Amino acid sequence: xTQKKRILIVDDDPDFxxxxxxxxxxxxxxxxxxxxxxDGMKAIKEEIPDLILLDVMMERYDDGFNMCYDLKxxxxxxxxxxxxxxxxxxxxxxxxxxxxxxxxxxxxxxxQKPISPEALLTKVARLI
Amino acid sequence: MSGERARILVVDDEKVIRDSCxxxxxxxxxxxxxxxxxxxxxxxFREFHPDxxxxxxxxxxxxxxxxxxxxxxxxxxxxxxxxxxxxxVSSAVDAxxxxxxxxxxxxxxxxxxxxxxxxxLERRRLFLESEALRVEQERIRRNMISLVSHELxxxxxxTVQYLEVIxxxxxxxxxxxxxxxxxxCNIRIKELLELLSRWLNLATFDPDKMAEHFQDISLSxxxxxxxxLLKPLAEEKKISLILEKPDDLPPIKGSKVSLGEIFNNVIxxxxxxxxxxxxxxxxxxxxxxxxxxxxxxxxxGISEEHLQRIFxxxxxxxxxxxxxxxxxxxxxxxxxxxxEAHGGMIDAKSRFGEGTTFRISFPxxxxxxxxx
Ligand SMILES: Nc1ncnc2c1ncn2[C@@H]1O[C@H](COP(=O)(O)OP(=O)(O)OP(=O)(O)O)[C@@H](O)[C@H]1O
Ligand SMILES: [Mg+2]
Numbered sequence: 411x412t413q414k415k416r417i418l419i420v421d422d423d424p425d426f427x428x429x430x431x432x433x434x435x436x437x438x439x440x441x442x443x444x445x446x447x448x449d450g451m452k453a454i455k456e457e458i459p460d461l462i463l464l465d466v467m468m469e470r471y472d473d474g475f476n477m478c479y480d481l482k483x484x485x486x487x488x489x490x491x492x493x494x495x496x497x498x499x500x501x502x503x504x505x506x507x508x509x510x511x512x513x514x515x516x517x518x519x520x521x522q523k524p525i526s527p528e529a530l531l532t533k534v535a536r537l538i
Numbered sequence: 539m540s541g542e543r544a545r546i547l548v549v550d551d552e553k554v555i556r557d558s559c560x561x562x563x564x565x566x567x568x569x570x571x572x573x574x575x576x577x578x579x580x581x582x583f584r585e586f587h588p589d590x591x592x593x594x595x596x597x598x599x600x601x602x603x604x605x606x607x608x609x610x611x612x613x614x615x616x617x618x619x620x621x622x623x624x625x626x627v628s629s630a631v632d633a634x635x636x637x638x639x640x641x642x643x644x645x646x647x648x649x650x651x652x653x654x655x656x657x658x659l660e661r662r663r664l665f666l667e668s669e670a671l672r673v674e675q676e677r678i679r680r681n682m683i684s685l686v687s688h689e690l691x692x693x694x695x696x697t698v699q700y701l702e703v704i705x706x707x708x709x710x711x712x713x714x715x716x717x718x719x720x721x722x723c724n725i726r727i728k729e730l731l732e733l734l735s736r737w738l739n740l741a742t743f744d745p746d747k748m749a750e751h752f753q754d755i756s757l758s759x760x761x762x763x764x765x766x767l768l769k770p771l772a773e774e775k776k777i778s779l780i781l782e783k784p785d786d787l788p789p790i791k792g793s794k795v796s797l798g799e800i801f802n803n804v805i806x807x808x809x810x811x812x813x814x815x816x817x818x819x820x821x822x823x824x825x826x827x828x829x830x831x832x833x834x835x836x837x838x839g840i841s842e843e844h845l846q847r848i849f850x851x852x853x854x855x856x857x858x859x860x861x862x863x864x865x866x867x868x869x870x871x872x873x874x875x876x877x878e879a880h881g882g883m884i885d886a887k888s889r890f891g892e893g894t895t896f897r898i899s900f901p902x903x904x905x906x907x908x909x910x
Binding site for chain 2: 423425426428429430432433436467497523524525526527
C-alpha cells in the first residue's frame with residue numbers, strides 16, 4: 411500500500427478548515443491543519459507536505475500572500491504545490507486576479523471560499 | 539497649526555520686509571521664520587513645515603515663481619501668498635496659476651498684512667479639515683472592507699462549507715427531507731454571500747486603481763462571451779439573444795473583468811425583465827471617437843417615474859420581498875460606476891410595456907487623469 415498523500419491546510423477559521431479537512435480525508439488524503447502562518451511553517455519544516463491549501467487573510471489581511479511568497483522563494487519548499495484560498499476576490503489594495511497577479515504570486519492554483527467538494531478535489535488531484 | 543498660532547515663512551530679499559513681517563506677525567502670536575533668498579527659503583520650508591509662506595516674486599537667484607511651484611509640488615495644502623512690488627495683473631495671475639492663494643503689493647501696512655495672513659490661515663484651516671475628513675473617510679472605508687470580508691463573509695463561507703460536506707454525504711447519511719432543507723439553506727446563504735460581495739465591490743470601488751490595469755479590449759469578444767455565459771438563462775426564460783456587430787470594431791482601453799460585468803448585468807436584466815418569446819439584442823458600433831453599445835429588449839419596460847431611479851443603489855421597480863424576479867437592485871449602480879471608470883456614459887430609454895434600451899458609449903482612447 412502506498413502512503414497517503416499529505417495535505418496541509420493553513421487557515422485561521424477552524425470551522426472552514428474542519429469542513430475542508432473532512433472533504434479531503436474522505437478522498438483518502440492525510441490532512442493536517444495549522445491555524446496561522448507560524449504553525450504552518452513549523453508543520454512544513456517537520457514534514458514537507460504534498461500540497462498546501464493556504465488562506466490569504468488570517469491575522470493580517472495578506473498573511474497568506476507573504477507565506478506563499480516566502481515558500482516559493484525558498485529552494486527547500488518551492489516544489490510544494492500551493493492552492494491559495496480567498497474569501498474575497500477583489501478588494502481595493504488587495505486586488506486579486508489569477509491572470510495578472512498569479513505571475514508574481516506564483517501560487518499553483520486558486521479557490522474561492524466556499525468551494526464545492528468536487529471542484530476542490532479536482533484541483534487538488536491535478537496538483538498532487 | 540494649533541489654535542491660531544501658525545507657522546509662517548517669509549522669503550524676501552529685502553531685509554526691511556522680512557523684519558517688518560516678522561515683527562507684525564510675531565506680535566500676533568505666530569511663529570515666524572524668514573529667508574533672504576529662494577534656496578535658503580526652500581531649505582527652511584522643508585524643516586519648518588509652515589502653514590503659510592509669503593514669497594517675494596522678484597528676487598535675485600531663484601525666482602519667487604520657482605519657489606511657488608516647488609512648494610505647490612511638495613505640499614499643495616500650504617497656503618502661498620505672493621509679495622510683489624510690481625503688482626501687475628499678469629504676474630499675479632501667473633502666481634495664482636502656480637498655486638498662490640493671494641497676493642499683497644509692496645509697500646503694505648501692518649493692517650494689510652495681518653488681514654491677508656488671517657484670510658490665508660482660514661484657508662489653511664479648511665485645507666486641514668478637509669484633509670482630516672478625507673483620512674477619516676478612508677479609515678471608515680477600510681474598516682468596512684475588513685468588517686464585511688472577515689466578520690460577515692467568513693462565518694457564512696464556513697457554514698456553507700459544512701453544508702457542502704453534509705450534502706456531499708461525507709458526514710454520514712441524512713434523510714431526503716433533511717437533504718432538501720439543507721440544500722435550501724445552502725442556496726439562501728450563497729445568495730447572501732453573492733449580495734455581500736457585490737456590495738463590497740461597490741463600496742470599495744476605486745476607479746484610479748482599476749485604470750492602472752487597463753488594456754486594449756475588444757468589446758466584440760466581451761459581448762460574445764457574455765452572451766455565451768447567459769445563454770442558459772435565456773433558454774430557460776425562452777428569450778432569444780441577438781448580437782449585431784461590425785467585423786472591424788476598434789478596441790477600447792479597459793478592464794476585461796469589469797467590461798464583462800457591465801455586459802452581464804445589462805444583458806441579464808434584458809432577459810430577466812422580459813416574457814417568454816421575447817428578445818434581447820446587443821448592438822455594437824463605432825461613432826467618431828467612441829465605441830457604442832446598445833442593449834435593448836422588448837420586455838416589461840420601465841415607466842418614466844421609475845426610469846430615473848434605476849441606477850440608484852438597491853433600487854428596484856418591484857421592491858417587494860416576494861417580487862417574481864429576484865435581484866438586489868445593485869446591478870445597474872455597479873454598471874454605471876464601471877462605465878464611468880472607463881470614461882464612458884450610460885443612459886436608458888424605455889416605454890412601459892414595450893421594452894427598454896440601454897446605450898453605453900466608451901471613448902476609444904481613454905486615459906484617466908491622475909490626480910496629484
Ligand atoms: N431591461 C430591463 N427591463 C425592465 N426593467 C429593468 C430592466 N433593467 C433593469 N430594470 C429595472 O431596474 C431595476 C434595477 O436593476 P438592477 O440591475 O440595478 O437591479 P436588479 O436586477 O433588481 O438586481 P441585481 O443586483 O441582481 O442586478 C430592476 O429591479 C428592474 O426593475
Ligand atoms: Mg440586474
